[in-house]
Amino acid sequence: MDLISLSAFDLSLAAILVLLLAGISSWMGLGVERSLLVAAARTVVQLLLIGLVLKAVFTNIHLVWMTIIALVMLLVAGREVMVRQHRRFKGIWGFGLGTTSMFISTFTVTLLSLTVVINAHPWYAPQYAIPLLGMMFGNTMNGIALGLDRLTQTAWQSRTIIEGRLMLGYNWREAIGDIHRDSVRAGLIPIINAMAVAGIVSLPGMMTGQILAGARPMDAVNYQILIMFMIAAGTGFGTVVAVTFGARRLFDHRERLRLDRLAKGGQ
Amino acid sequence: MQGLRIEALESNGIGPCSLEVAAGECVCVSGASGAGKSLMLRAIADLDPHHGKVFLNDLECNTMNPGTWRRKVGLLPAESQWWHETVGEHFRDEPDSSILVALGFEGDVLAYQVMRLSSGERQRLGLLRLLCNQPRTLLLDEPTSSLDAENIRRVERLIEDYRTQYQTPVIWVSHDQQQIARISDRHYRIVDGKLEEA
Numbered sequence: 001m002d003l004i005s006l007s008a009f010d011l012s013l014a015a016i017l018v019l020l021l022a023g024i025s026s027w028m029g030l031g032v033e034r035s036l037l038v039a040a041a042r043t044v045v046q047l048l049l050i051g052l053v054l055k056a057v058f059t060n061i062h063l064v065w066m067t068i069i070a071l072v073m074l075l076v077a078g079r080e081v082m083v084r085q086h087r088r089f090k091g092i093w094g095f096g097l098g099t100t101s102m103f104i105s106t107f108t109v110t111l112l113s114l115t116v117v118i119n120a121h122p123w124y125a126p127q128y129a130i131p132l133l134g135m136m137f138g139n140t141m142n143g144i145a146l147g148l149d150r151l152t153q154t155a156w157q158s159r160t161i162i163e164g165r166l167m168l169g170y171n172w173r174e175a176i177g178d179i180h181r182d183s184v185r186a187g188l189i190p191i192i193n194a195m196a197v198a199g200i201v202s203l204p205g206m207m208t209g210q211i212l213a214g215a216r217p218m219d220a221v222n223y224q225i226l227i228m229f230m231i232a233a234g235t236g237f238g239t240v241v242a243v244t245f246g247a248r249r250l251f252d253h254r255e256r257l258r259l260d261r262l263a264k265g266g267q
Numbered sequence: 268m269q270g271l272r273i274e275a276l277e278s279n280g281i282g283p284c285s286l287e288v289a290a291g292e293c294v295c296v297s298g299a300s301g302a303g304k305s306l307m308l309r310a311i312a313d314l315d316p317h318h319g320k321v322f323l324n325d326l327e328c329n330t331m332n333p334g335t336w337r338r339k340v341g342l343l344p345a346e347s348q349w350w351h352e353t354v355g356e357h358f359r360d361e362p363d364s365s366i367l368v369a370l371g372f373e374g375d376v377l378a379y380q381v382m383r384l385s386s387g388e389r390q391r392l393g394l395l396r397l398l399c400n401q402p403r404t405l406l407l408d409e410p411t412s413s414l415d416a417e418n419i420r421r422v423e424r425l426i427e428d429y430r431t432q433y434q435t436p437v438i439w440v441s442h443d444q445q446q447i448a449r450i451s452d453r454h455y456r457i458v459d460g461k462l463e464e465a
Binding site for chain 1: 315344346
């Protein structure tokens with residue numbers, strides 16, 4: 001089976017649908033037409049650029065290039081985690097907390113998959129490493145952003161309860177325990193839901209892509225299972241790390257609740 | 268010195284405040300709202316960053332684990348917080364039945380739904396929960412503000428008994444001049460964040 005290449009004309013047909021949606025948004029006064037069009041334009045530009053980059057990397061397979069690409073992905077994902085917080089940690093913690101947790105979980109799980117499970121040669125072969133990293137970052141980023149956002153928002157709303165517990169002599173872990181657990185759970189729910197309906201309600205994007213590209217369905221399925229498990233593990237560990245360190249950061253060395261360490265954030 | 272000693276306490280724009288409350292003594296603090304009464308109590312309980320030192324029976328706050336310190340200094344906030352469904356879930360140890368009775372409750376109060384408590388019941392139960400920790404100091408932030416006359420007397424008598432029995436220093440924030448006259452050994456006002464003997 002050969003892949004049917006898409007022409008610019010094919011893509012512009014799909015683009016017309018997006019324009020139509022923007023028109024409806026404007027007509028109904030939803031006010032999202034601008035962000036919709038900007039996002040669509042970003043999709044085109046960013047994907048074309050990454051296409052060029054991948055083309056270059058696939059022809060010059062080298063660990064240095066892979067490292068640079070992985071780092072860029074990490075930093076952009078880290079920034080995304082930060083800007084999605086309603087109340088983010090001030091200073092280096094705002095960016096560092098999500099980025100470090102993502103670094104630990106994503107790189108560990110991806111390296112494990114590349115070297116032990118897939119056993120690619122070389123282990124950093126971009127054909128495997130880049131898509132895996134991309135999917136890992138995309139999902140881990142979501143989990144960590146959701147978890148941290150829930151943590152800081154709930155702590156802010158429940159500050160009198162947290163301090164009420166501290167007054168009774170609870171330590172910081174006990175004082176924020178239920179909020180901590182809730183926040184980790186919030187980060188994990190999307191991937192748990194995705195695994196629960198995979199193949200029945202939704203055909204995961206990667207698997208669909210492989211099948212469209214002509215892979216045998218069972219091969220595509222195996223890869224999809226691997227990816228789902230990696231994402232679950234990566235998101236889970238990353239969220240646990242980020243939310244736990246975040247919860248600790250809400251208290252100082254004398255276990256006082258320090259909401260002054262949060263700043264009012266963006267969206 | 269046995270008792271509570273506060274040296275040049277400064278926090279969130281209040282202070283420096285210095286105060287000694289001897290074992291078994293009750294000091295009342297009053298002042299306009301926003302003058303910093305609650306902030307002072309919070310700083311003593313080490314809930315806010317502060318300068319200055321606080322000693323309980325000559326042991327400085329920082330020499331103790333924060334949880335231990337807070338259990339010992341027993342701060343009762345103006346509004347008590349409840350996070351479980353029933354009252355009993357908020358108690359780690361079975362409350363002393365004599366205190367329960369002294370506050371006008373029956374044994375079944377632990378099964379009460381928190382949602383259905385009146386503000387007066389919340390206030391008295393907050394005190395009950397605090398006393399279960401057997402604090403060595405009491406910092407009471409308007410502990411009778413939502414109580415009727417009968418319950419005000421109950422609480423005053425209970426605190427009186429507790430502080431004489433355990434020789435507990437007490438700082439009691441109150442606006443009621445008659446109450447202050449009834450219960451206090453000394454009375455201070457907070458004006459512009461500073462303590463002044465009244």
